[in-house]
Amino acid sequence: MGLEQIIQDCQNNSIKAQEQLYRLFASKLFAVCLKYSRNYEDAQDNLQDGFLLIFKKIGQYRFQGSFEGWAKRVMVNNVLQKYRTEGVVELVNENIPDEEDSLEIEDDSVSMDFLLSIIQQLPDRYRMVFNLYVTDGFSHKEIAEMLSITVGTSKSNLARARIILKEKIEAHKSGTKAQSAK
Secondary structure: OOHHHHHHHHHOOOHHHHHHHHHHHHHHHHHHHHHHOOOHHHHHHHHHHHHHHHHHHHHHOOOOOOHHHHHHHHHHHHHHHHHHHOOOOOOOOOOOOOOOOOOOOOOOOOOHHHHHHHHHHOOHHHHHHHHHHHHOOOOHHHHHHHHOOOHHHHHHHHHHHHHHHHHHHHHHHHHHHHHHHO
């Protein structure tokens, strides 16, 4: 059975089709949840809540564009809405310069697991803006609209996230070098 048929069956509330759709997209959508969640357990909760929302809204999918892209957007919006409801997306413009402070990693001393871990440790407001801008490619204007903040706040939160991540990476590298010198 093709994806289009599975989606149509989901639109007709077929539990079997919902199970198939879940199996097809759970790992990809879990990766999305992991980026925006505080930890693994929150990501699991967000995945389950997101799939419930996908099944509820699947009738709105019109077979235009990729279903995966549509599902990711539903998932991201669901996670952002959860944090908005909890009040963690009341972002404050800290007047940090909006210069692009890049996070270039020249060697292999920093693993992807470590990077994911330190991104998850960012305060919610910084993690969300960082992921929306850096990993998902949204503009500051789009982020501002999604989070109900100003463009300046989006820029300052991104700059602050980069500063924190850079400090953690440098501390990690220093610790790694100290360990290898022993």
